Amino acid sequence: MEEERLAQFRQMLLARRRSLGERVLRSGEYGRETEQNLADIGDMAVESYTRDFMFGKSADDRRVLQLVAEALARIEDGSYGTCTHCESEIQAKRLEAVPWTPLCIQCQQLQEQGLLQE
Ligand SMILES: [Zn+2]
Secondary structure: OOHHHHHHHHHHHHHHHHHHHHHHHHHHHHHHHHHHHHHHHOOHHHHHHHHHHHHHHHHHHHHHHHHHHHHHHHHHHOOOOEOOOOOOEOOHHHHHHOOOOOOOHHHHHHHHOOOOOO
C-alpha cells in the first residue's frame, strides 16, 4: 500500500483510538457513580438494567479498541490491508468503512457464520 494512503488510515485509526479510549474510560467512571447513587435510592431493577446497558456497550468499545490497536501494529509491521486469515488483499472500500478490520469480506462472512478456522 502507498505511504500516503497508509498515513491516512493511521490518522483514522489514531482518531478512533482516542475517541474510543475516552468513552471506555468515561463509561467505567459512569458505572461506579451510578452504582453508588442508585444504591442510595434502593432501586435494584433500574441499577441492573443500567449496568447491563453500560457494560454491554463498553465491552463493544473495548473490542473495537483492541482491533484498532492491532491494525496500528499491522501498519507498523507492513502487513496492513492484507487479510490476517487468507492473506488476500482487503478491498479499499471495506478498509475505508472499517479501517480496523483484520479480515477480507469472504473471511468476515465465514467468521460470522462460525466457519472460520483459527
Ligand atoms: Zn480473507
